[in-house]
Amino acid sequence: MDSAKHLEIEIKFALKNPEETLAFLQTHGKFIKTSFQKDTYFLPSHQNYLAEKPLTKWLRIRESDKGNSINYKDWAMKDGEDQDYCNEYEIQIDSVEDAQNIFGVLDIKPLVVVQKERKLFMYKDIEVAIDKVDNLGRFIEFEAKWEFLNIEEARAYLYSLAEEMWTQLDVQDKKWYPYVLLEKQGSI
Numbered sequence: 001m002d003s004a005k006h007l008e009i010e011i012k013f014a015l016k017n018p019e020e021t022l023a024f025l026q027t028h029g030k031f032i033k034t035s036f037q038k039d040t041y042f043l044p045s046h047q048n049y050l051a052e053k054p055l056t057k058w059l060r061i062r063e064s065d066k067g068n069s070i071n072y073k074d075w076a077m078k079d080g081e082d083q084d085y086c087n088e089y090e091i092q093i094d095s096v097e098d099a100q101n102i103f104g105v106l107d108i109k110p111l112v113v114v115q116k117e118r119k120l121f122m123y124k125d126i127e128v129a130i131d132k133v134d135n136l137g138r139f140i141e142f143e144a145k146w147e148f149l150n151i152e153e154a155r156a157y158l159y160s161l162a163e164e165m166w167t168q169l170d171v172q173d174k175k176w177y178p179y180v181l182l183e184k185q186g187s188i
Helices: 018-028 096-105 151-164 177-185
Strands: 010-015 030-044 057-064 067-078 082-093 108-123 126-133 137-144 169-172
Touching: 010 151, 018 108, 018 126, 018 137, 030 177, 057 096, 067 096, 082 096, 096 108, 108 177, 126 151, 137 151
Parallel strands: none
Antiparallel strands: 010 137, 010 169, 030 057, 030 108, 057 067, 067 082, 108 126, 126 137
């Protein structure tokens, strides 16, 4: 198995100037698509992901216009706080209902639903996503899409392109959408 293809290196920020950033990407990048995604996150009864601090694991079913999938992410943490990279595994599924039924039989319960509209661009050799997340707002995500020598090199390059775009970034979002929604709901 090629473990490099399962690594995800990305940085994400709340976005202060979405219209200007979209205009920049439409001029200097390549628009890929707009998609709608509904992600239902699950919690296995035998392993409480929410008990881990910081939170590093997610299991989700995604419904989107490009198809449905089951995805598991396990983030490697740098210095115990900052996400460094992610081991990510994903499979396509035909039936969300069947997958949810299997999860139910295995005592894997739904936890939170994240719905978003994503505008996806390529800028130079990175993927840039502008997300409009229900009940959270606008975010920008930069993801490495090339063979990189090491994780630090990839992250430094992502930061440099974020600065190059003149994007007005808010504080880096080191939490994930489901975690922030759970915080807003008072669930964690």
